[in-house]
Amino acid sequence: MIGDDKFFVVIIVMSIIFAGLGFYLFTIDRKLSKIEKKQKELTEKNNAE
Amino acid sequence: MIKGMWWKIAGLVLILYSIIAGLTIDVPALPVIHQTIRNLFYHVSMWFAMFVMLGTSLVFSIKYLSGFKLKDDLMASGAVYTGIFFGTLGLLTGMIWAKFTWGDFWTNDPQLNGAAVSMMAYLAYAILRGSIDEAAMRARISAVYNIFAFMLLVIFLGVLPRLADSSLHPGKGGNSSTMEGLDPTMRLVFYPAALGWILVAFWLLQIHKRKRALIQGVNLNK
Numbered sequence: 001m002i003g004d005d006k007f008f009v010v011i012i013v014m015s016i017i018f019a020g021l022g023f024y025l026f027t028i029d030r031k032l033s034k035i036e037k038k039q040k041e042l043t044e045k046n047n048a049e
Numbered sequence: 050m051i052k053g054m055w056w057k058i059a060g061l062v063l064i065l066y067s068i069i070a071g072l073t074i075d076v077p078a079l080p081v082i083h084q085t086i087r088n089l090f091y092h093v094s095m096w097f098a099m100f101v102m103l104g105t106s107l108v109f110s111i112k113y114l115s116g117f118k119l120k121d122d123l124m125a126s127g128a129v130y131t132g133i134f135f136g137t138l139g140l141l142t143g144m145i146w147a148k149f150t151w152g153d154f155w156t157n158d159p160q161l162n163g164a165a166v167s168m169m170a171y172l173a174y175a176i177l178r179g180s181i182d183e184a185a186m187r188a189r190i191s192a193v194y195n196i197f198a199f200m201l202l203v204i205f206l207g208v209l210p211r212l213a214d215s216s217l218h219p220g221k222g223g224n225s226s227t228m229e230g231l232d233p234t235m236r237l238v239f240y241p242a243a244l245g246w247i248l249v250a251f252w253l254l255q256i257h258k259r260k261r262a263l264i265q266g267v268n269l270n271k
Contacts, residue, residue, distance in 0.1 A: 007072070010072065011068065011069055011072050011073070014072075015065060018061075018064060025061075025249075025253075026057075029054075029057070029256060032256065032259050032260060032263070035263060039263065
């Protein structure tokens with residue numbers, strides 16, 4: 001298995017797929033943070049009024 | 050930003066390490082399982098993540114029943130859904146492993162049947178939650194059910210397979226545990242892999258909880 005060159009292709013493809021999923025999670029996390037920030041500002045504004 | 054992100058980055062890095070190291074390190078030459086032993090890094094780690102998630106859901110269900118705060122219900126239900134996700138991945142990776150070692154995707158093994166029953170118990174939790182419209186009622190009933198579901202998980206995955214006369218799984222039915230005889234090199238990949246999947250599971254849980262809190266208008270700071 002180790003001697004087969006295709007073996008490294010599997011590792012590279014799996015790593016790329018996983019890195020992509022990780023990046024996707026980061027994007028969702030950042031989007032949520034932005035929405036939470038907006039909502040907090042809106043709540044504070046409403047409370048002030 | 051990095052301050053609150055370090056554990057998420059650590060989770061991703063540990064899993065990436067386990068993918069690369071898990072497929073490149075030398076593993077002991079064992080009969081029957083041969084190179085498929087590498088699946089231990091992924092299959093068992095995912096089960097660990099599932100157990101941690103379902104344990105977390107139990108803690109938050111009990112917490113909800115003692116304080117009736119909706120944010121605890123969000124954590125409990127989110128942890129169950131994340132646990133189901135990792136349980137499904139654990140079942141799939143286990144089925145593939147079984148095909149290449151035992152010759153079939155599913156065998157009549159107490160551990161496999163226990164895993165299937167436990168997953169069904171948690172799927173029933175999801176259906177139960179979906180069938181109740183009123184938020185407080187849904188939270189209260191599902192918290193009580195969740196405690197029973199966790200007891201089923203412990204019985205079907207932790208107790209009954211160990212009491213069985215025979216099992217194909219290590220550590221069950223009188224077999225010696227894989228962890229006892231695990232190669233030291235494999236431990237260097239297995240432990241980081243388990244920790245990485247657990248951290249990513251908590252990240253998924255956090256995302257789920259924050260999203261539900263925004264949709265339902267639940268204040269997580271109260």
